[in-house]
Amino acid sequence: MNKINNSKIETLLKKVANVRALQICSLNIKTHQNPIVIEIFIKKTNGDDISLDDCALFSTPASEEIENSNLLNCSYVLEISSQGVSDELTSxxxxxxxxxxxxxxxxxxxxxxxxxxxxxxxxxxxxxxxxxxxxxxxxxxxxxxxxxxxxxxxx
CATH class of the missing domain: 2.30.30.100 (SH3 type barrels.)
Known part of the structure; x- marks a missing residue:
């Protein structure tokens, strides 16, 4: 199996997120699973809550960018979610x-x-x-x- 370039994938996905006023909080590529799993946690740059629709609307262009980049030559699953509510008060x-x-x-x-x-x-x-x-x-x-x-x- 080829080495997966996490930083190139992350850079690619950050561009997709920025265009949609989203930010990637964390990106985890689980290569030990088959197919591999790309787990992405997103949040809105304006601090609003993330909806299921936001995750769905990010998923398709993110998938297309990964496909077009040829960075992955294997099957994968894209999981998009939000970090949810933290118990820490900040805002x-x-x-x-x-x-x-x-x-x-x-x-x-x-x-x-x-x-x-x-x-x-x-x-x-x-x-x-x-x-x-x-x-x-x-x-x-x-x-x-x-x-x-x-x-x-x-x-």
Whole structure:
């Protein structure tokens, strides 16, 4: 079997994605399967959610580009999907959507032993994150916050 040039395939598919205001988040070529599987995770460059139609509309031109490039001389399956919803909050939209939801906040405080705080998402400003911990609002400066993610409630 010929060596598959992942970077050439990725470059090709990025062009197809860019034309459609899409971005490739990850590309995984599974050569150990027969036929090989090309797994592509896409997202919209404007941050909107990816629909099934978006995946379908990307699939045909992506297939055609791969065929026309002659980079693969074997049969393959193209799997297009979105990354889905991450539990990490990053965008302004995330913070509005999940206000009042339980969150875990990972801290990088050098002077404190506290690494994690749990509470209800209260507010995000440009300087700080505020969470409600048992009825008390705690403001955490953003330079101390490493990661904010939705909490999965455990019994």
């Amino acid at each position: 302004e939209r995330d913070f509005k959507t999940f206000k009042g939801f339980p969150v875990n906040v990972e801290l990088n405080q050098k002077n404190s032993k506290i690494k994690f705080l749990n509470g209800l998402l209260y507010e995000k400003s440009k300087d700080y994150l505020a969470i409600n911990i048992k009825g008390k609002i705690k403001k955490i400066p953003f330079d101390e916050v490493l990661k904010i993610s939705l909490s999965t409630l455990k019994d």
